[in-house]
Amino acid sequence: MGGGRVIVVGAGFSGLACALALAEAGAEPLVLEARDRVGGRTLSRPLPGGGWLDLGAQWIGPTQDRMYALVAAYGLETFPSPAVGAPTRLLDGRPATGEPAGLAGLLDTLDELAAGVDPVAPWRATGAAEWDRMTLGGWLDATAGDPVTARYAGRLLAGGLLAASPDEVSLLQMLFYLRSGGGAGSLLGMAGGAQQDRIVGGPAALAQRMADALPPGRLRLGAPVEAIAQDAAGVRVRAGDEVHAGDAVVVALAPALAGRVRYDPPLPALRDGLTQRMPMGAALKVHARYPTPFWRADGRSGVATTDTGPLTETVDNSLPGLPGGVLTGFSYGAQARALRRLPDAARRAALCDALVALFGPAAAEPAELIEYDWSADPWTRGCFCGLLTPGSWCDYGPELRAPVGRVHWAGTETATRWSGYLEGAVTAGERAAAEVLD
């Protein structure tokens, strides 16, 4: 395609990586972004005494090679997640020293099953049809041996990895995700795993630098794409009052949002069906800011997990060298939705109660509780990512990346490695660029 003009919809990590790869190859990308900022599911908020909070994505870890390369290329640095102190665990409402006895065996079994799933075509796995119609929750109930282990594993896996409840996702969706992210140890781990490092300034700072590196005039903010038309001559992409013509378009959006754009001619039935069957997950990420990281004085790491209550897990998000302490809690799926239904004051009280259950009375009154509702944001509508509903991987999976004429698909959901993550967003954007250039 050489000097062809390519419209890229969305300036998240996927759209930005795609546009940079296109520009590098001599094509003319034009990125249309709905919001007045780049970065999509990443967002930083400055803290009063210096530093920042990552309201969206925050971690990168080993084997996320493109992300580490981008951090270095754009002159940013990483720092490790804190690794001192003991984790806190509540099982069945009581403090526990270790994880449920059966958990390690369950994770091994899942990894063994995931080894038989090709992340490029999960629907081809032997057993795919059976795994796709079975929910992760059903499989855990039948396999875990006891209800506490099943509940704990369900919250950790469906919640911590997919931001869903165990009954919302199929076993095949879970196996795909495990395989795509290098296995349970890689996905769940802090040091040596996906939560190993953070980026100084947050991933949002990296997104801004990537945007700044685009050739001048190649990014339009405040340009929500409403319609995409294609014919033998090319594509026409409408954003507000403007229509942009090009040779091809890369839609770098989660399928749920890509399905809200109008296409002419209309999308083939199976592709549209995919967008109807890939809702976004539901996570509530809340930062509790304290005058000090008080939990460290008790030898606690701030990392907590529990099988009961609205929060599934917490981490210590205090910044090195800066005063104050930050505990960040996560609630997922049904628990996150239940919290969202509460009036603000009641939700905040429930969140503080959950922190007290884990860390004692010192957690009762944070200086500030900071949340961002990604599900209410019209340009994200949920997180961490889109998830195919039970039964849909086998029926609709092949449509995930298949171009429709001049329309190509990017976004982290289309990645085969680290799908759902920043790394997957970047590699998917670069894959789509290569596809268009081909």
Ligand SMILES: Cc1cc2nc3c(=O)[nH]c(=O)nc-3n(C[C@H](O)[C@H](O)[C@H](O)COP(=O)(O)OP(=O)(O)OC[C@H]3O[C@@H](n4cnc5c(N)ncnc54)[C@H](O)[C@@H]3O)c2cc1C
């Ligand atoms: C709370 C939270 C925590 C997370 N934690 C991590 C983590 O620690 N590590 C990690 O790797 N990943 C994490 N993730 C996931 C990660 O953020 C995503 O995988 C990644 O950012 C997806 O990038 P993307 O470019 O595919 O999509 P997006 O970031 O969603 O980008 C899509 C862009 O398209 C724009 N857009 C939408 N509709 C239109 C339209 N019609 N026209 C024009 N533009 C449009 C949006 O505004 C957005 O900028 C987290 C996500 C959240 C929300």
